Amino acid sequence: MPSSLHDFCLWVEKTNLSMFVKTNEWVVPTLQTIHILCVAIIMSSIVMITLRIVGLIGKDESVQAFAARFLPWIWYTIPALAIGGLLQISAEPERSLMNKIFQLKMVLLVAAMGGTIFLGRKISASAAAAAGDAVAPAVNQVQVRLIGVAVFVLWIAIIVAGRWIAYAVGL
Template sequence: MADAAGLLGWLEASSLSAAMRGSLWMYPIVEIVHITGFAILVGSVAMFDLRVLGFARALPVQALGRHLLPWALAALALIVPAGLMMFSAHPHDFASNKVFQLKLALIGAAGVNAALFHAGPWRDAGAWNEGVQAPPLARAQALLSLAIWLAVISCGRLLAYT
């Protein structure tokens, strides 16, 4: 616990933290980058999940996955650094905020759900690639994914009020 407090103190005293707090435009610009990245990530995930749920079955799910994955990864390249920069502005406040903690836990759950999907139903995606309903587990994971990401977005918005 002392190590975490020390790390948060070091981060709050950093020049990045001071710049994020001291500049009129830096925090809002970084937040716009973060939100743009989330829009791209969640948009990509939602399009894929909706396809798995049965929308646009004529579209090959494997081709859609190959198309959307680079967009999702590029979005992470925006989200993670921007999120760390915003966190650096008020690390003690964020670290102790229950909504922020829930947001991080939900992002972790989304990652676990995606990993389980790729280790499970996705291995047999050739059997339901086009024109065939995805297996029940794949559909359940897609629905869970959509729900988790909606909750992550909700937490992100609630951070402004908590």
């Protein structure tokens, strides 16, 4: 690990914010509870969208209607997760920032967010094509399914990594 990241961690540990989070016993469990509830919102949203895409639920309604109902919730929740996550990091920066699993989780997060944006665009394009918009590119339904499932797997991988941070301290 570069010593600069280590120095940064040492600096963070001395800030008032870090002191506040680690000296008040109720703060970390409260942050973690909010974090899990936010993850639950993302998880259920992506489950609903994926199940609709593969055709297991809600066939009386379009894929686009499902995406319009649930995709925004993923974006509403991510800022709350980021703020809560940063507050938790402030308490013990080395435990997370220098943790291989945490670093992997952040890479997966970027991939999942990119994948979710891509999925939303494909669904809109597919709907436009189905509506007979001549300018809209043809979108293969199989393609939408594959992207949907891949994005779902990425979000699951983030949860797995999140749980394993605690077991990878010092690796």
